[in-house]
Amino acid sequence: MKFKLLLAILFFLLVLFFYLKPGPITGRTSSGISEITTSINAVYNVLNISLMKYELKIPPGNKSEKSMNITAEFPGNTGLNVTLTKSGEIADWISLEINTVNLSMGETQNVKFNVTVPISQALGIYYGWINISSEDGQKKDVNVTVNVTTELSRINVSVNNTIGNPVQYATLFIWNTIPSLVDSGSTDSNGNWISDWLNPGNYTVEVVKNGYATQQQNVTLETGETEQVFITLQPIAAPVLDVSPSSISESALTGATATKVLIIRNIGDLNLVNVTINSTSSYISFSDQLISVIAPGNYTYVNASLGPLYEPGIYLGTIFINSSNDGNYTIPVAFQVSNPIAPSGGGGVPPAIGILKGNISIVQYSERIEVSQGEIKYLQIQIYNIGETILRDTRLEIIGVSSDWYSIEPERIDIQINRSQIFVVKLKIPLNASLGSYPLAFRAISDTLSDTKVALLTIKEVIIEILRIKDIETSKFFVDKRGYINITLINEGARPLNATVSLDFPESFLVFNKDMSKIIASHKEEIFNFITTPKSVGIFTVKMILYYDRKKIEKDIILNVYPIEYISVSFILLFCIIIVFIIFCIIFYYLTKLLNRKHRKGYRRKKLKIK
Secondary structure (H helix, E strand, C coil), rough: HHHHHHHHHHHHHHHHHHHHHCCCCCCCCCCCCCCCCCCCCCCCCEEEECCEEEEEEECCCEEEEEEEEEEEEECCCEEEEEEEEEEEEEEEEECCCCCCEEEECCEEEEEEEECCCCCCCCCEEEEEEEEEEECCCCEEEEEEEEEEEECCHHHHHEEEEECCCECCCEEEEEECCCCCEEEEEECCCEEEEECEEEEEEEEEEEEEEEEEEEEEEEEEECCCEEEEEEEECCCCCCCEEEEEEECEEEEEEECCCCEEEEEEEEECCCCEEEEEEEEECCEEEEEEEEEECCCCCCEEEEEEEEECCCCEEEEEEEEECCCCCCCCEEEEEEEEECCCCCCCCCCCCCCCCCCCCCCEEECCCEEEEECCCCCCCEEEEEEEEEECCCEEEEEEEECCCCCHHHHEEEECEEECCCCCCEEEEEEEEEEEEECCCEEEEEEECCCCCCEEEEEEEEECCCCCCCEEEEEECCEEECCCCCEEEEEEEEEEECCCEEEEEECCCCCCEEECCCEEEECCCCCEEEEEEEEEEEECCCEEEEEEEEEEEEEEEEEEEEEEEHHHHHHHHHHHHHHHHHHHHHHHHHHHHHHHHHHHHHHHHHHHHHHHCCC
């Protein structure tokens, strides 16, 4: 009896517990970051921003000037129309140079913006966003965090050459004592540049400019001052080899030759010595293969003869130009050989007057392509119809590499008059591909028309770059209470990587930082800390997107948000109900036992009376 009663009590308690247990309420999620399409059939390019978070220190009444690169990246075959807006508590502080950006395929545009802090602004940390969206629904929110403080200084740099003229567009780096890079930029047309606001302390100013020796100068900043720094750059005397054309595409009939003139220049300050011209292709010969000296500012001509060849086809080759004191230069060659057209017989029909002529031309392509072993690279080849008829069944061929190394989209298409078509080439270089430079030809074909352009493919040694998610730690989330998500990344590669972590929170979350970028050194780890406050109860999915080196890793983070009041009251209520039920069961048990005793006594008395 007691065992059955205890089982009944336990079953009742379990049912009551699961019935009153505070369960999550399903919440709705909202995608603040558009899906990145990796298919080569994508219509629109991928929207990419160079930096997703700016952390600025600005005194009241001052401003900071910044810029960002907005890119329409591959894959995709259509550019982007991008709109920029401002939001957050410092939206009025942000001044955008432009509000709309029209990007063609693969184009990058630099957009400048200023952040001006009101002179009466209280000290503290303030947040804002530059909201960037494209017409196809892609969105990026660039965080601007401003620390308004008075204990700051700046460095004003003027860069001149040895005769006192300003050096334009020199690159400057500001290093602290660790050393870590704290700011960078370039001089304007007057050779001037002013740093961002910096903490007082010791810094090193480094100036880099092609043709000049790199200069460094130490600077000590006191609180609230702007330190003026004058740097003089010393020119570097050196020979510089320059060759034109950068590629050769010629045609000839079988048995004939074609000649191309090579112009070899010295655009440096010292003599070029022992310049040699040669080729590994037997059908290419030169009027001169050794030039002893080319003085600074001078040039020389060399005739390159192609052919004769007696079999029709496209022959690829390479010309190597080397100098004993300034490296080498490589020119890819495509030589198209065709049979002569036989004349028609006496009964032939002359061509009719007024027949429309067709013409095809490759107007955009990459002359020099650098890839690593195992790399995937997208190329754009633009074919234009410059004739008077529609180009039917137009296709693109690549000569010089295995067909397993690439795919082309679209395969075939008609091109209308005065219109062009972008062909997207996806290069897939094998991990075991041989290192070196190889000529290849892009050939556009439509019916009997064709056009050929030559390029140089350089395959470099692969650099292993592995960025791994080591850990994702989340606090317990309650409604209207701040919680955190800590994402630990470890760089297992051979060089530093610039990593950006972007979190797509639901609309019901108050977000303090959506995106964060850090440079992770080789074999080091970094923690990305995100702070957020949920506004409703439920189970929510936060999409994490990790970008590094044009790679992308996606992962879902599940957050369970609890209502604080509901949890405390429900468990107290449950506890009270359980206690009351236990007391009730005990009372019921003893009452039942008492009634059973009285019943037995009454039964016995009744039995005695009968006897």
